[in-house]
Amino acid sequence: MKKYGKQIIGCVAAAAVYAAVMILVNGGFLSRQMMSLIIPVCMNIILAVSLCMVVGFLGELSLGHAAFMSIGAYSGALILKSGLPTVAALPLAVLVGGVCAALLGLLVGIPVLRLRGDYLAITTLGFGEIIKSVFNAATPVTGGAGGLKKIPPVTTYRNFTFVYILMLLVILLVSNLVKSRHGRAICAIRDNYIAAEAIGIKVSFFKTMAFVIAAFMAGMAGVVYAGNIGILKPVNFDYNTSIEILVMVVLGGMGNITGSIIAAFLLTVLPEMLRGLSNYRMLVYAIALIAMMLFNNSPLKRMLVEKHNMRQAGKIE
């Protein structure tokens, strides 16, 4: 019964957020600046939640999430530009973007099977830079450094509903996955891969699977990005972008989907809220980031968590 309670709360919250956004947008209560943030927030939530699966649940550090996003963005954008009616083009683009990114995920999955930890991290970073270079060089298809331009603006805040559903879908799929035998296998690998193997979990298979699913979702987010900004440039998918997504996941408390969502929202909106500080904006952002990380691991927060743990342990004794 408790399980269903959580699901009901989730549904109500999702509907309430949707209603609130629609009222704010259509009622003209939002500034244009805030309206232009709606889609980026959704997109970043998709990215953060999908990366959360790799970093939080699988426990592998990936610095190449932006590469998956870029593959999705470019392939999806080519579909959007093909002249199909939006009704058909948009879902198709999202699907193709996701699939292309997933294929890259499979490719990246190969070294994933051999490498761990920081070596894997640097490899994913390397993959990202390779993709970026290739996009830069493949001018006839990608427009090179000048970028792929004139992508129809099909995922602006006017198409909020579509993007929102996509976002909910991603959140739902990831949180569903976590509460399943596949999710348990992935988490088991994170906690102790030797023990995971010993209980019959195929570590390589599940690692690759996590990467592929996360890549698929990042690819979809890329299509949303393409349809929102209208121009794709390889430089926007460098490791800094990957790191920004990673920051959301870590700040959200690794392996915590709700945390990732909140962090994605905050970190997208925060720099805009700080515009009033003009030149000091990024400085304050940096300080805020450090402060949030320090708080997350401060004695105060730890005390709260430990109290909870003690209560559990106390009950056992």
Place this chain on the structure above:
Amino acid sequence: MALLNGILAQLLNGLRIGSIYALIALGYTMVYGIAKMINFAHGDIIMVGAYALYVFVSLLHVHPALAVVLTIGFCAVMGITIEKIAYKPLRNAQRLAVLITAIGVSYLLQNLALLIFKATPIPFGSIIRVPSITVGEITISGLTMVTLAVTAVVMVGLTLFVNHTKMGHSMLAVSEDQGAAKLMGINVDRTITITFAIGSALAAVAGILYISQYESLLPTLGALPGIKAFVAAVLGGIGSIPGAMIGGLVLGIIESMSKAYISTQLADAIVFSMLVVVLLLKPSGILGKLSIEKV
């Protein structure tokens, strides 16, 4: 003959940039090996070192030799401060938490520099003047030789320090097992603080040589060499001191060779592909120790 000269010249170009990567990678590897964290702000400490040298020499008119010492001291103190404020409270947190904080520190340093020194590049002539050597048709730049020499000296010095001093032994112990080191009476906090001081001092040296080589100050100047040196450190086997040196030089040479003979457009892609290939063949880098988990 012309082809041979060309190859030789490109090799030297590789050494020129590679020796800088190697020097930065030494700092990376040092901090990584002992504190077990990827210090993403390392590249920005190089930037701070470069600006500090500029302030001492051009604005305060300190004698260059003294300025070098002051710069190294300044960066070491800054490294300690950053460690105390931003990293130490996270000593027992997840490793990723520290990584993100390091990224925050990187943003902070870059934006501070931007506010203080503005975005326009500041020209700053080299304080190191060493004549080039010409052998046949090949010219070896004086600075390249200085950088190589400094990198080699630093590498040897670090190796000796780590293996033959009390502090060095503490560092090795901390790098093996922090908990056990603590039980053995080693002051882990102090050891890590000193590691950061040394790492930052190395970054300062790298900054000084970098700015002498390229002569233009930018708030973001540390970012690219920082990431390349990180790659170099991993390539060589992160945590290994000679590995950092080899990784840096190899990276520099691959970079200049692929620019010269394959494609300047795809040079970065080639460099990173090489990295992936090396790691697939040798998952812990050229000289890295493969840590096998005991079951």
Place this chain on the structure above:
Amino acid sequence: MKKVLKTAGIACTIAMLASSVASAADTFLIGGVGPLTGAAASYGVSVKQGAEIAIEEINAAGGVTVGDTTYELALQFEDDQASEDIAPQAYNAVMDAGANVIMGAVTSGACIAITAQTYADGILQVTPSGSAEACIENDNAFRICFSDPEQGVAMADYMTDTLGLTKIAVIYNTADEYSTGIREAFEAEVAEKGGEIVASEAFQTNDTDFNAQLTTINGTDAEAIYVPAYYQDATYITKQASDMGMSLPFFGSDGWDGVLGTVTDPATVEGCIFTSPFCASVDDEKTVAFVEAYKAAYDATPDQFAADGYDCVYTFKAAMEQAGSIESADLIAAMTEISVSGQTGDPITFDASGAPIKDVKFVTVKDGAYTFVE
């Protein structure tokens, strides 16, 4: 701190003026979008400062009179970090503040990222320095600077026709739209004129080491090197070339302007020639006045971005006066009828495509100072 106060001051002024509609001098708000932080910050800062000089001049001279109303100009400049992702937010932030016209974005990609929205909003958009052709695709968009292909073609003609060079090497930034755009047009035009590109060497943004590319060029029979890139890149390239003992003449694009401020030894760029609409060291009256005002206010020498920003503001003024209205549609319609006497051209007029019509000029470094090539 001064800047914060200043921004706060402007914000207060805007708020006050907005609340008292009946005040004698109404405010005409220019919404600026460009990088103030990040790697491209210097371009945005220059544009902003150049525009501020123009605004101060105009306001000091009594503002802009349109019909019966006199407008005081104001600028709200939002940071887009030269990023396509952030430009829309920056644009919407200035729109929230009630911008009447848009100056920006400063960089091409960010500019293209907001053109669809400015077009939908029907607002006059003038980019000071967005040189990609796509920046002015829409009817509401104009630019002050030359387009990338125009520059490339102009330099190719000059090098082949005027100087009679036939074997040319190119170093360009493969990750930069401006650089690749010029390079493409340049190489095509050189081929057209019967010249030969003997080497076309790429580099990436933030690269500082060009020895590999220069060594390659050294091994060819190039007679000159063309570098369509920014002055930082030019600084590194010329310095490293001179260290290698290369003596080939350098040619550049307008991004080279400012190179004397960043080289440690002016001898390394002595004799180089680049296309530039603006040269801070010429001694005509208008330039001198601008340079002095700029120096007094910001303790720096204005570059072409500053000049572009300056001209942008005067373009708005001319459009307001010509239109006799501050309605966007009227301003846009007036754009093709105006003639601006600016820093980067005198006169500057605009064609229906939104491109400026002004003379291409070549600047060279002679005895460590910029001068126009006669």
Place this chain on the structure above:
Amino acid sequence: MALLEVKNLGISFGGLRAVDGLNMTIEEGSLVGLIGPNGAGKTTVFNLLTGVYRPTDGIIRLDGTDLVGKNPSQICQAGIARTFQNIRLFSDMTVADNVKAALHNQISYSLAGSLLHTPHYRKKEKEIDGRAMEILRVFELDQFAGYKAANLPYGKQRKLEIARALATNPRLLLLDEPAAGMNPNETAELMETIKFLRKEFQVTILLIEHDMKLVAGICEELTVLNFGEVLCQGKTADVLKDPQVITAYLGE
């Protein structure tokens, strides 16, 4: 036929011969002890049997199937489960999820079911829940099902590890020092549990243990290792009387 057949098993690490010429047969349903001084190579034998290490030479057969060259997850599926000397729980997961993770191959459904939580998923999950609780109940861990594994006290963590191993439905269970770090009361309790689960789950058990009271109390047969080689094999009572064994344990 014996359940487990090990013939001439050996492994070298560099020059070191960690296990050499090990022969061992374990009959279905028996409870066998593997003992020997520290560093004798007992855990290495476990690692060889479960595929963590690949033997340099020798044969391992489970019910006639060759296991050499298979990876740990394949060997687990073939029917060997184990616990670890240094407890390896999924410490950030709940007690219940630790066991459920081990039911991964027993009660299965598709990825689509996982992603969409289909009715089939619900049915199977219910089954998994039931089975997991059943197993936890055996170890009296059911009331802690929702707690993080890391928060359990040490003795219960050991129990949970055994519970998790049993969830894979093994034919052969390898226990690596199950009583390590337990007080006499806990050890006594553990002995009862082992006896009980042997009957309840009809599983054959091979265990490494230093606690002689436990070994003597429950093992029917013993194999004694010393310096990687078999010192002595046979019925528990006989082996414990063997002078060689006593020397190996107590020294000269």
